Amino acid sequence: MTPRDLLARLVAIDSVNPDLVPGGRGEGEIAGFCATWFTERGFEVHRLERRPGRPSLVAVRKGSGGGRSLMLNGHLDTVGLAGYDGDPLEPEVRDGRMFGRGTFDMKGGVAAMMVAAASAENLRGDVIVACVADEEHGSSGTAEVLEHFTADAAIVTEPSHLEVTLAHKGFVWFDVEVEGRAAHGSRPELGVDAIVKAGHFLVALERLGHDLAAGPGHPLLGTGTVHASLVSGGEEASTYPSSCRITLERRTVPGESPQHVEDELRAVLDHLRATVPDFRATLTRGLARDPFEADPEAEIVRTLIANLGEPAVIRAEPFWTDCALLDAAGIPCLLFGVDGAGAHAATEHVDLASLDRLTDVLTRTITGFCG
Structure with missing residues (x-):
């Protein structure tokens, strides 16, 4: 045949x-x-x-x-x-x-x-x-x-x-859970908008992507990349959202381990906690595949x-x-x-x-x- x-x-x-x-x-x-x-x-x-x-x-x-x-x-x-x-x-x-x-x-x-x-x-x-x-x-x-x-x-x-x-390339998936505080939309003094806080993280994620692209790369693969894949949060128009989840993917090149990437993202979150009022978030690693x-x-x-x-x-x-x-x-x-x-x-x-x-x-x- x-x-x-x-x-x-x-x-x-x-x-x-x-x-x-x-x-x-x-x-x-x-x-x-x-x-x-x-x-x-x-x-x-x-x-x-x-x-x-x-x-x-x-x-x-x-x-x-x-x-x-x-x-x-x-x-x-x-x-x-x-x-x-x-x-x-x-x-x-x-x-x-x-x-x-x-x-x-x-x-x-x-x-x-x-x-x-x-x-x-x-x-x-x-x-x-x-x-x-x-x-x-x-x-x-x-x-x-x-x-x-x-x-x-x-x-x-x-x-x-x-x-x-x-x-x-390899890849690592993460979930970032940004925490807010639920409240009626008429009571901003009581609520913390998790979606707005998540926006700070998305801007930082874009900055990380630019930094990766400008850094040293693999001779065949170039540099690693990062992007947000999924965003979900909120319950209704009249309520401050208590949480917002962002799923992201980090594509890796040889020399970048899942732990290296996790440490990189934790540093981003630590900076936001120190500079953005009421910013709270947790990071969870998902599926990882080596380059x-x-x-x-x-x-x-x-x-x-x-x-x-x-x-x-x-x-x-x-x-x-x-x-x-x-x-x-x-x-x-x-x-x-x-x-x-x-x-x-x-x-x-x-x-x-x-x-x-x-x-x-x-x-x-x-x-x-x-x-």
């Missing part, structure tokens, strides 16, 4: 992440399809499903022994189908592109790594193909896979426009670049990927995937020539690393 044929089969299977879209189909059906595909080609297949209905599939092609192992990682889930221009589950080919939900993000990468793992020859080391759940929300799939499997190196086949991606940076001299990086057949373009991504989890587990890795456009958009496509090229580069990289 060619990667194009396999991609069309994968796109036709609804695998919307139910953590993003309530009622989404999840990865059950597509994991079953992949399990059959791998079994027919002699792979050892493992289904991991700690969360019912949210399976990840790990297919292992055993080498003859004595070689290095390589994990290929890609996610099976997609974002929602609502608002897609056309039928998102009916792959359409025109002008050298395939259109459909997930063609670019990232069933194209999944199809390429599956075909490459089945095609590589004369392998001493094992090839481990991890088709994971839940990357679009919480990455529970890769986290579960790493509890059971490891490898000497890994490639994540997220779309990268056939450029070698060696770093990406990622590969060693450019790692053997897997050198092997993939050697098999490109042309000078490599080295790049970084502003978004987070499962590379960070693999790296934290001690598995040297990088990101390399298809060209195309439309991730999470109303139309989405993969460049089919890039799909074929990705499959070829992965096949030769597997042979070079595991052979």
